[in-house]
Amino acid sequence: MEKFDLVIIGSGPAGTGAAFKARSLGLTVCVVEKRDTGGTCLNRGCIPTKTLLHGADLLRETREGERYGVNAGDLQFDFPKLIEWRDTVVSTLRQNQNTALTKAGVTIVHGAARVEGPGKVSVKTDSGETALEAAAILVASGTTPALLPILGHDLPGVYTSDHFLEGTGLLPKRLTIIGGGVIAVEFAAAYSSFGSEVTLLVRSSLLSVMDREIGQTLALQLKKRGVVMYTKARPERIEAKDGALALTLTTEGGGEAKSVTVPADAVLMASGRTPDTNLFAPGCTPELTAKGFIKSDDNMMSSIPGVYVAGDISGGAQLAHAATAEGEYAAACIAAAVKGGGNKASHAQVIPSCVYTTPEIACAGITAAEAAEKGIPVAAGKGVFGSNGKAFLENQERGFIKLVFHAESRALIGAQFFCNRATEIIPWAVQCIGDGTTAEQIERTVFPHPSICETIAAAVSDAITRGGLK
Numbered sequence: 001m002e003k004f005d006l007v008i009i010g011s012g013p014a015g016t017g018a019a020f021k022a023r024s025l026g027l028t029v030c031v032v033e034k035r036d037t038g039g040t041c042l043n044r045g046c047i048p049t050k051t052l053l054h055g056a057d058l059l060r061e062t063r064e065g066e067r068y069g070v071n072a073g074d075l076q077f078d079f080p081k082l083i084e085w086r087d088t089v090v091s092t093l094r095q096n097q098n099t100a101l102t103k104a105g106v107t108i109v110h111g112a113a114r115v116e117g118p119g120k121v122s123v124k125t126d127s128g129e130t131a132l133e134a135a136a137i138l139v140a141s142g143t144t145p146a147l148l149p150i151l152g153h154d155l156p157g158v159y160t161s162d163h164f165l166e167g168t169g170l171l172p173k174r175l176t177i178i179g180g181g182v183i184a185v186e187f188a189a190a191y192s193s194f195g196s197e198v199t200l201l202v203r204s205s206l207l208s209v210m211d212r213e214i215g216q217t218l219a220l221q222l223k224k225r226g227v228v229m230y231t232k233a234r235p236e237r238i239e240a241k242d243g244a245l246a247l248t249l250t251t252e253g254g255g256e257a258k259s260v261t262v263p264a265d266a267v268l269m270a271s272g273r274t275p276d277t278n279l280f281a282p283g284c285t286p287e288l289t290a291k292g293f294i295k296s297d298d299n300m301m302s303s304i305p306g307v308y309v310a311g312d313i314s315g316g317a318q319l320a321h322a323a324t325a326e327g328e329y330a331a332a333c334i335a336a337a338v339k340g341g342g343n344k345a346s347h348a349q350v351i352p353s354c355v356y357t358t359p360e361i362a363c364a365g366i367t368a369a370e371a372a373e374k375g376i377p378v379a380a381g382k383g384v385f386g387s388n389g390k391a392f393l394e395n396q397e398r399g400f401i402k403l404v405f406h407a408e409s410r411a412l413i414g415a416q417f418f419c420n421r422a423t424e425i426i427p428w429a430v431q432c433i434g435d436g437t438t439a440e441q442i443e444r445t446v447f448p449h450p451s452i453c454e455t456i457a458a459a460v461s462d463a464i465t466r467g468g469l470k
């Protein structure tokens with residue numbers, strides 16, 4: 001039986017983040033993976049979606065390139081070629097990650113792991129079953145797409161994001177997407193640019209966990225690109241009709257409730273994911289939350305001694321960078337428990353949320369509305385892009401930057417960016433929020449010209465003058 005300090009189940013961002021950190025802290029590490037290494041993020045999530053979105057942007061920008069003197073004439077779009085590029089991107093990054101793990105001294109075992117008890121893992125591989133022993137086990141098994149249990153959910157033509165992101169890819173003429181979160185809006189953005197007729201069914205409003213103006217502005221932009229949207233909508237059933245699908249929904253979006261049937265060639269269910277906890281021997285299941293995620297203490301340990309959790313499975317932010325940070329934190333806690341010597345690591349405090357539409361969306365910290373609900377006194381400012389040269393020359397559609405300051409300490413406590421390259425600028429806000437940077441300190445920052453981030457200065461100035469940050 002092979003022995004390790006740490007056996008990690010799952011090679012997504014949480015598992016690999018933990019593996020590198022644990023090796024750097026001197027632990028012997030084995031990672032067990034039942035599918036392709038890299039997890040959801042690399043194989044069926046972040047990377048393939050962003051590859052499709054990049055292709056979609058290039059296509060749309062070329063189509064609209066006339067103002068820049070770009071005329072592609074009889075523009076052709078070869079979808080299988082884009083899928084080929086997606087696969088090259090994914091397989092190259094996967095290979096690079098495997099090499100980096102191996103170079104770091106991590107043992108990778110391919111197979112389905114099961115926790116048999118504290119310190120004991122069995123792995124079903126192609127050639128049989130292997131037993132592993134470990135001082136600690138880290139479960140980083142992630143989530144899988146959930147299908148809404150409505151009538152017709154199992155019909156051919158009803159898909160999850162996995163079907164769209166793996167294999168030959170899908171380019172339906174009429175695509176109906178159920179969901180109003182990040183995955184749903186990214187698919188709506190990409191597929192409307194590819195030329196699909198996209199219908200979006202949103203339970204409440206778009207990106208409802210973010211600042212309200214973000215969802216409202218994005219809805220306008222998607223509608224401009226031809227996306228049909230039903231808000232306050234509930235899917236009732238899907239039927240096979242005339243060689244296609246017919247999705248019946250009820251919507252209260254227009255004020256009064258009505259029933260609508262939407263024809264579709266494909267339905268994408270992007271309305272939730274299920275925690276993958278099917279990996280514990282009978283009698284050895286840790287305590288779960290009401291939503292089925294694995295409960296853990298401050299050191300990421302589950303209710304089973306020596307069995308830790310990290311990433312999506314712990315019920316946190318459901319984001320790759322949050323999973324990586326949590327994996328690294330868990331590894332530090334495990335190293336302290338296994339080797340002694342104390343633990344100086346702490347939980348990541350500020351986790352940014354990003355949406356890769358055009359323009360991009362990126363948020364960190366609190367919104368002004370959340371602050372009001374919590375009774376936190378704030379002064380908020382908004383910078384718009386009307387006089388931002390970089391945004392104008394890039395033909396950026398409507399956008400804004402909002403900054404939320406604590407009215408008394410004057411520290412930045414929230415930021416919402418709806419602009420080109422928002423996902424590249426948000427780490428600035430993450431750091432300012434983490435460090436308690438004040439409005440005056442930000443005012444003293446010189447932003448490069450011309451740049452998108454220049455509008456940060458306008459937002460601070462607005463918080464001081466109009467927002468009342470005296």
Ligand SMILES: Cc1cc2nc3c(=O)[nH]c(=O)nc-3n(C[C@H](O)[C@H](O)[C@H](O)COP(=O)(O)OP(=O)(O)OC[C@H]3O[C@@H](n4cnc5c(N)ncnc54)[C@H](O)[C@@H]3O)c2cc1C
Binds near residue numbers: 009034040
């Ligand atoms: C379409 C889509 C787009 C996304 N885009 C973004 C984005 O742009 N940015 C972002 O931050 N997040 C994004 N996410 C979310 C991100 O992918 C997840 O938050 C992240 O992958 C979670 O990492 P994880 O390590 O916790 O789990 P996962 O990445 O899901 O990895 C878990 C791994 O564990 C393996 N596993 C499970 N059970 C076992 C077992 N018994 N034995 C062996 N192996 C096992 C699984 O096969 C899997 O490889 C996206 C998700 C989706 C679906």
